Amino acid sequence: MPIIQLPDGSKRQYDEAVTAATIASDIGPGLAKAALAAKVDGLDWDLNRPIETDCLLQLITAKDSEAALELVRHDCAHIMAEAVLELYPGTQVTIGPAIENGFYYDFHREDPFSTEDLASIEARMHEIVDRDELITRGVWTRDEAVAFYKEKNEPFKVELVESIPAEETVSFYTQGDFIDLCRGPHLVSTGKAGHAFKLMKVAGAYWRGDSNRPMLQRIYGTAWLSEKELKNYLTMLEEAEKRDHRKLGRQLDFFHLQEEAAGSVFWHPRGWTLYREIEDYMRRRLDNAHYSEVKTPQLVDRSLWEASGHWDKFGENMFTAETNEDRTLALKPMNCPGHVQIYRQGVKSYRDLPLRMAEFGSCHRNEPSGALHGIMRVRAFTQDDAHIFCTEDQINSESVAFCHLLQEIYADFGFTDIRVKFSDRPEVRAGDDETWDKAEKALADATKAAELETTLNPGEGAFYGPKLEFVLRDAIGRDWQCGTLQVDFVLPERLDAEYVAEDGNRHRPVMLHRAILGSLERWIGILIEQYSGRMPVWLSPVQLVIASITDSSNDYAKEVYEAALAAGLRAELDTRNEKIGYKIREHSTAKIPFILAVGGREEEARTVAIRQLGSDGQQVLGVEEAVSMLCDAATPPDLKQDRA
């Protein structure tokens, strides 16, 4: 005789087991229609699953959009699997969860699915929704489930079920002729899933995410509660495509990539100007934060990589070169061993610490071919790398200072939504617990002092120490992991770095590995996408174009151009034999922040007509006034006068 308590505190009593669906219709026909699933004492519950004991019941409707979406997406996965089995008998089903924005299902089949197959699968899915098949839940013992799938010759499912403890039961869901092992919950019938879904792509995916195991065929779909939301999502994808850095990089003439140097960037003058502007900015920030910049060799004998431990762990991904004297050199994949070599020159005293050694380090890593992606994931890149050699007592203050620096720098580039992942001690690790306690506390305190919230990544720290990972969110909500701060007790030991302490004895320093932008290449890719190619003025490769209206104003245009150059602005002169409308269009498309049009009227009055990107109005200013206004707009954020 269950007593059902509702979220508003009211209670209902029933004489026998009752379903949430019944309760919903007892409350009202509107709710009965709107209810999609339920939560019983916080547990997911199907509407038609009997409730036998007293509980707290919560009905889920489309208003609980997150829960409702999850239901719809998960149902879509099942509906897709049902459609696939109908169309391609003999296909094996494996797993199919709801994911962000949609769902997928992994199938095993001799002939892979083609993009054309998606259309027919999708059409069949719509049919299944229209059939409005009842979805019913059943329960088996584990062994019944194993027997069922053995009978059906579904080895992947057998493996899944066998990984469940023998004494446990498993639930399964049936809709039409389709049956799938599933934790649930599900909607009442396939009709409830609606039609706001679309199959997106097919791709291979390893069974259980393990590259040593067979590859399955994964079909991805997106699903929403309404056609409108589906449409919005598809529009958003189109927008994201428009700001793709690979496309914009070519359009804006920033860089190109080509087959003969896969994974390395050919920087064009405009892109390189942007790159240098960022490097100059970072150099100023590092100088102000009391870092010393160094440069270490590209090619280093393998013995150093063996000593540092990199050869063992990452040797396969290092580029090597043989010399005619039988030496094996490796292109550096990172800068830390080189920095330790500089540290080790001469005897260091505790008075030298903390010693902050920075490098715009060009590194090469032989990334797997499938990992390459525009300039975001490349084989040759430059890190804004630095290593802080310090004592254990200095970890805290150095970490705090670093977090502050990082936040300011991100803000200067327009990123304020920053998440921090805190990865603490892994199972297998070097160093004693006391040292780990100290290092973890120091890092945690530092993020607190910098007013950064962290989420814990348990056990994900490096074997040599805990780390922070800084993830920023861009204008369209994508996350990018850029900065990092890692505490390292191991490398100083391995490469024999030491300092003389106040007590006159030699001690090991701690090394803090840290980067803010990560890789300059990737950072620029992120910036391009963040700003859709419309870079802030200080970063724009060309800050203004002076365009003459007729060639009788060419000399005056040149005069203005020289004035802009003399003021340190990045200006270009356009005196081509084209109409002003044409020039405006072209430079607007090239996302130049300011266009200065000059004609007879301007020449007469010694003025310029300024048009700012994104507005169609114009502002007429005297030349000097204009140049000073533009210089102001072009000042890097760290050099602004009003900055504290």
Add this chain to the structure above:
RNA sequence: GCUGCUAUAGCUCCAGCGGUAGAGCGCACCCUUGGUAAGGGUGAGGUCGCGUGUUCGAAUCACGCUAGCAGCACCA
């Protein structure tokens, strides 16, 4: 690296499915000197990603390779 797809003019793309290819933009030249997102004309430009094979003949068919795209795996 794995699975699937793709590769045609500088760029964006179409036609071609065994008989050596076309548009728009861009580029060059000429006309035009025009006041805020494309003025007009003419012209040049392609070993159809690379290699091998089949064939009288390959952009087209087969095999191999390379690179790119999507996803998976990887990311010190």
